[in-house]
Amino acid sequence: MALGAAYATLAELKARLSNLEDVAIYDDVLEDALDSVSREIESHCGRQFNNTDTATTRKYGPDEVFALREGAAVSRWVRVDDFYDTAELVIESGGTTWSGGDYLLHPRNGVIDGQPGWPYCEVHADGLLRFDSGLSVTAKWGWAAVPAPVKQACLIMAAETFQIKDAPFGVAGMDQFGAIRVRDNRMAAAKLSRYCRDPIRVR
Template sequence: MALGAPYITTAVFKSQYLKLDTASDDDEIDDVLDEVSEEIESHTGRQFNDAGSATLRRFYREDAELVYVDDFHTTAGLVIATDEDDDGVAETTWSASDYQLEPLNGVVEGQPGWPFWTIRAVGDKRFPLARRATVHVTAQWGWAAVPPRVVQACKILAAETLKLRDAPLGVAGFGDFGVVRVRDNPKAANKLAPLVRTPVLAVAREDTGE
């Protein structure tokens, strides 16, 4: 399942893309949109929904002055702390003057609206190296708004998946054929290409309190 809600609703997909107004196939379309959204997340290495609240995740550093994290779009609720003695507890909380968030101003290649995914040390503090993930970041993960490219790719992949059946919306479930992969659909791949993230070596997990 996708990490958040599908990137287009069943109602919008049916009305704008399939030109349907019946509810008989809603359950199947729900499944397709959810699975296609998951495929987009896997292909891009990103989750585009807004988490809605700040939660803790932990990361390994890239080097003493740099750490790559999951996307977050606001500094509201942002807390950056480090585990200095590798005991799993973050003892040192960083102030805003200790770090710089990038991409600067949320702009990439002249286009605004991007989230932050890089934290750079610019003061006296450094990210410690240890066996554990020593950088603890509490943030509101995700994007402020789902990019139009993602919505379009979701439509394209869902429509192609549904067309794999012998008859329109009626014979076999999509599970019999599988979801169309981004790499197998040039149109979807081109839409998502600017959003694909280079795999991050940092290990992230959402804190469960365990």
């Protein structure tokens, strides 16, 4: 899916909602719900899950460089936007194009907790190379495919967004903590939790 597209389709949402598969009167409202919820997911997770077909360049300043000392060694890396393909990857710093042996990409092999399909989001300098002039990265940005939990969270939240008109004052009921508001969906939040980028890093 292209950048900016919803994370689920109108047909998938209508199949989730009863008696709407053959009804077109609500299509615009449903598509608006999918679009708005997809943007909410991006804001919540701090990333987007679609992708670009062509490689473009993004720049990262020297103030975005992280360092970690392990004994006498210091490792340095830059947290970059997600990119899913290395075929057209170009990394430059200080006017110098790095070779493949000059850096490491994380997560290694695109695997986290044994699950493949994750994009790369960190560029680590190998050896004595530094990022004093920042970093320029040319890549195909985003994810190769929208993760299934993200799509499910989109459908859950879009269905609730559509149905909120039937909930008085936006309240769906009560639990031991008080009012349950339909926009505070615990299931969707749980599905998205492992996809949230952590903004707190040790420099």
